[in-house]
Amino acid sequence: GAGVSQSPSNKVTEKGKDVELRCDPISGHTALYWYRQSLGQGLEFLIYFQGNSAPDKSGLPSDRFSAERTGGSVSTLTIQRTQQEDSAVYLCASSTATSVTYEQYFGPGTRLTVT
Amino acid sequence: EDKVVQSPLSLVVHEGDTVTLNCSYEVTNFRSLLWYKQEKKAPTFLFMLTSSGIEKKSGRLSSILDKKELSSILNITATQTGDSAIYLCARGSGNTGKLIFGQGTTLQVKP
Numbered sequence: 001g002a003g004v005s006q007s008p009s010n011k012v013t014e015k016g017k018d019v020e021l022r023c024d025p026i027s028g029h030t031a032l033y034w035y036r037q038s039l040g041q042g043l044e045f046l047i048y049f050q051g052n053s054a055p056d057k058s059g060l061p062s063d064r065f066s067a068e069r070t071g072g073s074v075s076t077l078t079i080q081r082t083q084q085e086d087s088a089v090y091l092c093a094s095s096t097a098t099s100v101t102y103e104q105y106f107g108p109g110t111r112l113t114v115t
Numbered sequence: 116e117d118k119v120v121q122s123p124l125s126l127v128v129h130e131g132d133t134v135t136l137n138c139s140y141e142v143t144n145f146r147s148l149l150w151y152k153q154e155k156k157a158p159t160f161l162f163m164l165t166s167s168g169i170e171k172k173s174g175r176l177s178s179i180l181d182k183k184e185l186s187s188i189l190n191i192t193a194t195q196t197g198d199s200a201i202y203l204c205a206r207g208s209g210n211t212g213k214l215i216f217g218q219g220t221t222l223q224v225k226p
Contacts, residue, residue, distance in 0.1 A: 004157070031212050042119075042203060042216035043158070056213065091157070095212065103149065103163055104214065108156040 002026065004107035006092050012113045013082055021077045021110045025094030032075050033093040033104060034067060043091060049075065050097075082114045117141055121204050121217035128194055129225050136189040136220045138204030147207040148187050149214065150178055154200045161189070161202075194224045 005024045013019050025032045034046040045059040049069040060066070064082075069075040079086055089111050093104040122137045140148065147165045151158035162171040164180035164187060171178050175192045191198055201221050205214040 033212060033214075035216075040218075042121075042218040043205070043214075045213045045215070048212045050212065059213070089156075097212075103160045104212075105160065106151075106157040 004092055004094055004105055006090075006107040006110050008110060009108065010111045010113075012115060015084060015114055016081055018078065018080045019082055019112065021079075021090050021112070023075045023077070023092030023107060025073065025075070025092070026105055029094035029096055029105075030072070031095045031097055031102075031104075032069055033095075034075070034077050035091045035093065036088045037091060037109070038088045046077070046090075079112075082112075084114050087112055087114045117206070117215045119204055119206050119215050119217035121202075121220050123220060124218065125221040125223075127223045127225065130195060132194050132224075133190065133192045134194060134222060136191075136202050136204075136222070137186065138188070138217055139184075139186040140204075140206045140215075142185055145182075145206065148180055149205045149207070150187075150189050151203040151205065152200045153203055153219070158203055191222075194222075196224050196226055198222060199224045 007022045031050045033048040035043040037043050047057050047067050049055045064080045067077045089109040091106055091109045093106045095102045095104045118141050120139050147163055149163045150161040152161055162178045169180040177190045180187045201219045203219045205216045207214055
């Protein structure tokens with residue numbers, strides 16, 4: 001079946017502009033996660049959603065970052081007033097439940113470059 | 116502090132060699148340890164180890180969880196060039212879905 005999809009695959013933006021990154025999880029997966037991977041680094045947790053519960057935003061690096069998940073499916077990660085240090089690959093993942101005993105399936109990521 | 120440390124950070128071997136990748140973690144609220152393989156883009160799931168399942172094997176890959184030493188190893192036997200990738204280790208803790216990742220091990224398998 002279809003996996004996790006993300007768009008755009010690449011995004012180049014000027015410093016100070018806002019960007020929106022989209023994630024479409026696997027159908028039926030109730031949990032959705034956003035991670036960030038800077039060059040040569042591991043994945044850094046940003047935020048996760050589970051059903052109608054309040055999201056865990058503990059990994060968001062600043063108030064310029066926000067995310068929403070509409071209708072329990074598609075999610076959008078928004079970065080306002082982008083900075084050069086925001087340049088990274090943003091990865092989305094989904095799983096059947098929020099417990100860490102369920103594996104997370106990743107999308108191909110969006111490579112964000114802030115010039 | 117939740118922390119996952121992988122070693123080595125990079126490794127170059129020749130086809131047919133056996134490699135062992137290491138991952139160590141903090142004990143607080145440990146629930147699971149996962150291994151992923153990342154080639155060009157999306158990390159792909161390899162194994163998940165929990166208190167009730169401390170050893171997993173799939174083909175040439177195997178993984179063991181050592182709860183006493185707070186570590187895990189990923190073994191790859193008879194390596195092939197297609198095994199070249201970044202191998203990521205992650206731990207889950209508590210009742211959240213958050214995974215804490217290590218910095219990854221970059222494996223290059225030469226012909």
